Amino acid sequence: AKMANIKKIIYTVHNLADKEQSLISGLYSKNKYRNNKIIPVGISPIVTESICKRYKLQKVDTIFNGIYLDKYIPKRDYTIEENIVILNIARFTQQKNHIRLLRVFKHILSEFSNATLRLIGEGELLEKVKSEACRLGIENHVEFYGIREDIEMQMNKADIFVLSSDYEGMPITLIEAMASAIPIVSTNVG
Secondary structure, three states: OOOOOOOOEEEEEOOOHHHHOOHHHHHHHHHHHHOOOEEEEEOOHHHHHHHHHHHOOOOOEEOOOOOOHHHOOOOOOOOOOOOEEEEEEOOOOHHHOHHHHHHHHHHHHHHOOOEEEEEEOOOOOHHHHHHHHHHOOOHHHEEEEEOOOOHHHHHHHOOEEEEOOOOOOOOHHHHHHHHOOOOEEEOOOO
16 A cells, blocks of 8 residues: 555454454554554444554544345244254354364253254364364264355254354354344354
8 A cells, every 4th residue: 555655544453453463563553543544443343442442542433344135045944853053154263262162062962962063164273173073072963064155055054053252343154144034142242
């Protein structure tokens, strides 16, 4: 942007400000934000509040994340067929806390042996999560789907959507689950 002689840069902050950047990057951003070289925008009130708090800014605008609703078909039949399909869509990173999800799912299996946990995504912790599923003895009930292009269909096939993150800005997957009208179980995140 500087080489293109752009005077003002708008930067969309997608996560909590103290989680998005390292200390050094944060100091750079603070300088640019406070000198109006870069204008930060939050994607949700919790993100906007975190920007103001971390960088000591008085006013930051919010532009909410969104999706194209017409791609999603709201679920109308909540009848459980043979298996209860619990769906999670997330990168396999520390933030998304799949290990917590697996441990909770093991408890669910003790009461609902017909449950299946479907995990969509990739990331650096994928193999660790697969190993944990084996260690917990639940690997036959956990399905790893990798990256998918048919999220709308996967949402519609699921009985429950679950989000196990430690923190979030404004998760697109929750918006997609709401658009699909499936029940949601989530940690208390932004």
